[in-house]
Amino acid sequence: MPADADAAKAVDPEVEERWGKDLRAIEESIRLMLSNHLQEAEDLLAEATADVAKREFRFDAGDHDMRGCFSFVNALMSLINGLASLENNQLDIVLERVRLADDQLTADSDWPGRTVLRGLCNLVAGVVEIMQGMPSRGVWHVLRSWFWLRTLESEALTFDGHERGCVRSTALLALGVFNLFVSMLPPTAMKAAGWATGFSGGRDVALSQLRACWEEGGIQAPFAGMVLIGFCVDVSSFLGELRQERAARHHMAKEILDWGRKDYPGAFFFAGLEAGYLAAERDLEGALAKLDEIRVSVEKLPAFLFLVSVRRATFLLALFQWQAAGDAFADAVKVYQGVGRRALCPSLSLNSHLCYSRAGCKERAAEMLDTCLAYQKEKKKWSPLDKVSLRQAEAARRHAQDPAGDANGRG
Numbered sequence: 001m002p003a004d005a006d007a008a009k010a011v012d013p014e015v016e017e018r019w020g021k022d023l024r025a026i027e028e029s030i031r032l033m034l035s036n037h038l039q040e041a042e043d044l045l046a047e048a049t050a051d052v053a054k055r056e057f058r059f060d061a062g063d064h065d066m067r068g069c070f071s072f073v074n075a076l077m078s079l080i081n082g083l084a085s086l087e088n089n090q091l092d093i094v095l096e097r098v099r100l101a102d103d104q105l106t107a108d109s110d111w112p113g114r115t116v117l118r119g120l121c122n123l124v125a126g127v128v129e130i131m132q133g134m135p136s137r138g139v140w141h142v143l144r145s146w147f148w149l150r151t152l153e154s155e156a157l158t159f160d161g162h163e164r165g166c167v168r169s170t171a172l173l174a175l176g177v178f179n180l181f182v183s184m185l186p187p188t189a190m191k192a193a194g195w196a197t198g199f200s201g202g203r204d205v206a207l208s209q210l211r212a213c214w215e216e217g218g219i220q221a222p223f224a225g226m227v228l229i230g231f232c233v234d235v236s237s238f239l240g241e242l243r244q245e246r247a248a249r250h251h252m253a254k255e256i257l258d259w260g261r262k263d264y265p266g267a268f269f270f271a272g273l274e275a276g277y278l279a280a281e282r283d284l285e286g287a288l289a290k291l292d293e294i295r296v297s298v299e300k301l302p303a304f305l306f307l308v309s310v311r312r313a314t315f316l317l318a319l320f321q322w323q324a325a326g327d328a329f330a331d332a333v334k335v336y337q338g339v340g341r342r343a344l345c346p347s348l349s350l351n352s353h354l355c356y357s358r359a360g361c362k363e364r365a366a367e368m369l370d371t372c373l374a375y376q377k378e379k380k381k382w383s384p385l386d387k388v389s390l391r392q393a394e395a396a397r398r399h400a401q402d403p404a405g406d407a408n409g410r411g
Helices: 005-009 013-034 038-053 067-085 090-105 112-131 135-144 164-183 187-197 203-215 221-238 243-263 268-280 284-297 302-318 322-338 345-359 362-377 384-401 403-407
Strands: none
Touching: 013 038, 013 067, 013 268, 038 067, 067 090, 067 112, 090 112, 112 135, 112 164, 135 164, 164 203, 164 221, 203 221, 203 243, 221 243, 221 268, 243 268, 268 284, 268 302, 284 302, 302 322, 302 345, 322 345, 322 362, 345 362, 345 384, 362 384
C-alpha cells in the first residue's frame, strides 16, 4: 500500500470506515481488559472477527484483514485471563492463539502493520516459553522477533498512511519492549544477542521509545505506560540506581499513574502499580489502602487476589503489624488451596506462622505450622524455597515439643 501523504488523503471512504470500526473494537476491548472485564473483551473481539470474515477485501485500496490483529489481542487477553483465574494449561492456550494470529497475519496484505504484529507474535511466544520454564527456546523466539522488528524504525515509525497512529504506536511499543528485554540479559548474552541480530539499542533507547509511545497517546499507550511504571518503581531499585536517579523515575511513574487514573478509572493494573509506587515512596499506609480498594474488584480472580494478599503481607511486615501480616499470608494460602495449587504454600504458611508467633497468637501460629507441615506428605518436586520452609517448619515443631533439648543442640 502507498505510504505517502497524498495516498493517505485519498483513502477510499469505505476502507477508512472499516478501519475506524476495527480500531474502535480493539480500543474498546483494551479498555474492558484494563477494567477487569476480560470475558466481555474476548466476546467483543469474537464479534469483530466474525464481522471481518464476511468482507471482500480490497487490498489495493488500503483494506486490511484484521483477524490476525484481533487474534493477537485475544492471545494477550487469554494470557491475562488464564493467569488471573489460575486455569490449568493457560500458557499452552496462549501459545496456540499466538500461532493462530501469526498464521492469520500471513493472509493480510504486506504492510508495516503486519510486520510489527508478526514480530510481536514471536516476542510474546518467547516470553510465554520463558514462563513455561523453557528459557533457551524463549530467548531464541524473542531474538527471532528482531527479523520483523528491525525494519520498524525505517518503515513503521515514519509510516504516513491512514493507519499511521496505530502502526507507529504499536511499533514504538514493540521496539521498546524488545530493547528493554535484551538490555536485561547478562552482558555476555547481550553481546551475543547483538551479534546474532545486529540490533544496536539498549535500556536508554528502550525507555525513550516507551516514553514516546505513552506520550503520543496511541492505541498502545496504556501498555507502554504500565511497562514504564513497572521499570521505574520496581526494576530501577534492583539495578542499583542511585536515589536521585530513582526520584526522577518515580516522577515519571506518578505522571503516568495520574493519566491512567483519569483515562482508565478503576483499572486494576494501574491501581496495582500505584500501590507499588506508594510503597516505594514510603507511604505504606496509602499502599495498603490502595490494595484494600483493589481487593474488592478481584475477589473472583484468584491470581490477582493472591498477589494482593502477598503484597499486603509484605507491606504489613514493613509496618511491624505482625498479626495482620499473618492473616494476609494465611489468606494467600487459602486462595491457592482453593484452586488446587501447592507451590509456595509451605513458604507462605511458615511466614504466617512466624508472624503469628511474633504477635503472640499461639493458637493461630500452631495452626499455620500444622498447615505447613501437612505438605510434607505431598509427593511433589518442591522449589528450593519450599524445601527450606519445610525444614524450618520441622525445626520449629521440634523446638515447640522440646525447647530445652533444642537449645542444647539435641534433635
